[in-house]
Amino acid sequence: MGTLSPSDLRQNSSEKVVVVMVPFPAQGHLNQLLHLSRLITNHGLPVHYVTTATHSRQAKIRVHGWDPLTATNIHFHELSSLPSFLSPPPNPNKNENFPTHLQPSFNASTLLRRPVADLLRSLSNVYDRVIVIHDSLMSYVVQDFISLPNAESYAFHSVSACTLFFFIWERMGKPFGIESDFIKDLPSIDGCFSLEFVKFVHAQHEYTKFSTGKIYNTSYVIEKPFLDFLARDEISKGKTQWALGPFNPITAEEQSVHDSLKWLDKQDENSILYISFGTTTSFTEEQIREIATGLDKMKQKFIWVLREADRGDIFEVDIVNSVNRSEKMIENAASGGNGLIVRDWAPQLEILKHPATGGFLSHCGWNSCMESISMGVPIAAWPMHSDQPRNAFLVSKILGIGLVVRDWDKRDELVSSEIVKMAVKRLMGSKEGDEMRRRAAEMGGKLRRSVDEGGDGIGTAQLDSFVAHITR
Incomplete structure (x- = not known):
């Protein structure tokens, strides 16, 4: 379906808070925020998942472990798709493995700024609070939320806490020491990205400063040391973080007899x-x-x-x-x-x-x-x-x-x-x-x-804490 009209935006008059998911248009990013949408709606909040019609369809048909068509509280806003000619076919014989063939589509994603801003304004008129959860690579697209008095944003980082920490720590000139000998085995980031993608990422970072906090698809069960490092003042700059993973269902439901x-x-x-x-x-x-x-x-x-x-x-x-x-x-x-x-x-x-x-x-x-x-x-x-x-x-x-x-x-x-x-x-x-x-x-x-109600509740507590924060 297309973007909902203002009269359709608030189906339940008792709902005061709405969550808007803005994923980056690549499979690994689309998938994670669609999984997170399921977790948020399980707490009774409406979620509006916003991307192009093509990428919305892609996310829905490829999701694992549950059926998004049965999630009545996830509203898909299928914006006009970006021109398909922008993305050439992949070339397996090129010298680098980074998917440079997708870069034109990445660049074109910035064109979503206006329709996303229009949606946020519509939602702002009918909800007490608008919560924008956006991929960190879509920070430019969601920037207009700052003009709305009842909106706030949370940047989602799609990588491991380990990867993100070392990236920030090295970029900041290693502001504190790490007492461990495993760093000697840490791979360099040489060859990890194309120069054009690095420029794209840096352009997004200019707008992440507007976010209230950070969200990760990880858990203290597996990445506590790195989450603790990311929470240090030198790194966090006072922003709160939530480790809400795993986003994917922990008991995958068989969707078909493949x-x-x-x-x-x-x-x-x-x-x-x-x-x-x-x-x-x-x-x-x-x-x-x-x-x-x-x-x-x-x-x-x-x-x-x-x-x-x-x-x-x-x-x-x-x-x-x-x-x-x-x-x-x-x-x-x-x-x-x-x-x-x-x-x-x-x-x-x-x-x-x-x-x-x-x-x-x-x-x-x-x-x-x-x-x-x-x-x-x-x-x-x-x-x-x-x-x-x-x-x-x-x-x-x-x-x-x-x-x-x-x-x-x-x-x-x-x-x-x-x-x-x-x-x-x-x-x-x-x-x-x-x-x-x-x-x-x-x-x-x-x-x-950790995310089972009958378990130790570490992950459940994180999600409960985040929902309590945005519905405060």
Whole structure:
């Protein structure tokens, strides 16, 4: 549907507070704030989820673990879509892995400022308080809330507390010391971002100063030291923070009988390696061959989600049929029932929850990390760009629930089939891997209990505190 009229904005006269979600138009960002919308509405507050018609559709059809169409208190504002020609197809053979093909769409997102401002003004006229929760990369778009006397904003940071802390700490010239020897293993951010994206981020930061506080999709269960660092006055500048994660459902509801789930039902416990490298990067044909060969050498059973990277408009091309490379190698790896190749959108939460899944070969995007941790599955990290190298550092060096397949310092080198084979063997066929699985299961249990009303309530208390604050 389109933007609601003022008369439709307040369906319940007893509601005094409304929440407006403004996600960044990329899959990992859209998904997180849609999950958070569910959590907020569970507390009885109406949520208006605001993005383009294309990205609204994308978020709804790809969400895991629940059905947004059944959430009666989430109102989708589907603004005019940005021109699809702004986003060229991905090029797997380019020199850098950062999704520069999406940059035109990122830049075009600033055009949403006016329609978002119009919506905020309409809501301001019918609610006592308007709460804007926006992706930190949409700070420019929501800036007009400051002209409304009854509106306030909260910046959502889509990365781990570890990644965000080190980024800020280093940018500030390391304003305080850290007593730990693990920093020597911290990957650099060289090669993580394109220069154009860095400029885009810096332009957004100019407007984050208007926010009242910060929200993270993480938990004190897994990132307490880094959340404590972020809360220090030198870093926080007096702004309150809330760790409301995990945003994703902790008990994923099976939405459909996907082929991958039916196949998993026939497999032994902890026997399957789930492989997915996210939505923003395409591998070269040569790298696909090396991965397939490594899996074949190990005779490792797997589910591999093999798709091209997203364009700005995922509905513009037939993504399902767009990957037709290295078929022979892939078929060899999957022969004899050892593997299943998924060309379409996979139910990742349900796959990770399944008892047959024993490991996750992942790009280490924060969405995937949180989903894997919450389901108690260890990670073989293959970081590509952005926050992923430091998420991999957190998973492997700090939490001890994973290992690194591709060393970030060697990111420009081909990962050989032998390296793939040895990494898979460590995770899926060794005592070291068994210990990672034990720790991951233990951490996942603690994380789930933290947001379970019958558990210790750390995460529940954080969400309750945030809702109490915005409804004060």
